[in-house]
Amino acid sequence: MPRRSYDQYCALARALDTVGDRWTLLIVRELLGGARRYTDLHADLPGVSTDMLASRLKDMEREGLVSRRRLAPPGAAFVYDLTARGRALLPALTALADWGAPALDEKRPTDAVRAHWFALPLVTRLGRHFAEGVDVIGVALDEGEFHVVLGTDDEDGPRYADGPAERPDIRLRMDTATCADIARDRLTLEQGIASGRIEATEPGAGDGARRRKSTATA
Known part of the structure; x- marks a missing residue:
């Protein structure tokens, strides 16, 4: 079935022809963190209904935003990956997250939450506040962990992934309210660390981790 089009010779209209359907950009958000199985996405x-998710993934494959591949044994499951065209949506999603961050006031009782959903607004803020020598940053919330790779020496640029980093340069632990305040620019990383709302540690020799002095800039 052909997809609906705005039929306008306009770059924005063409973009919305591809990513303007409900759930499409949220699927991109999930896949920006790495390859995912259908069950993980769901x-x-x-x-999202199973039918809607399957339909959107087919549309996105057809538009060249995602690809599907089978993992090698013993996994042998199919996973979805963003193509280079799909990954190029990161700046657009980051801008939309920045625009939507002021709406993160009180969490509603019906709101679902996943830790890695905060990665988008944090990517630029972490890059802005941490000095050289900090490239991989683990972030732990009550709801789970994710990590950000600033990509200073990586042609792919900044990216994030669900779960803890294997060898982070620094680990940040905070509650969801603090993370939301950072996303809304009500709190900087430096202020959060200085006030104790953010616990910052780096891997250390011997007994695990030691507290890190703030490398954030004003």
């Missing part, structure tokens, strides 16, 4: 997109 679990982290609460509210």
Whole structure:
């Protein structure tokens, strides 16, 4: 079935022809964190029906935003990956997250939350506040962990992934309210660390981790 089009000779209209359908950009958000199985996507997109998710993934494959591949044994499951065209949406999603961040006031009782959903607004803020020598940053919330790779020496640029980093340069632990305040620019990383709302540690020799002095800039 052909997809609907705005039929306008306009770059924005062409973009919306491709990514303007409900759930499409949220699927991109999930896949920006790395390859995911269909069941993983469904679990982290609460509210989407199985039929809708399958339909959107087919549309996105046809538009060249995602590819599907089978993992090598013993996994042998199919996973979805963003193509280079799909990954190029990161700046657009980051801008939309910045625009939507002021709406993160009180969490509603019906709101679902996943830790890695905060990665988009944090990517630029972490890059802005941490000095050289900090490239991989682990972030732990009550709801789970994700990590950000600033990509200073990586042609792919900044990116993030669900779960803890294997060898982070620094680990940040905070509650969801603090993370939301950072996303809304009500709190800087430096202020959060100085006030104790953010615990910053780096891997250390011997007994695990030691507290890190703030490398954030004003």
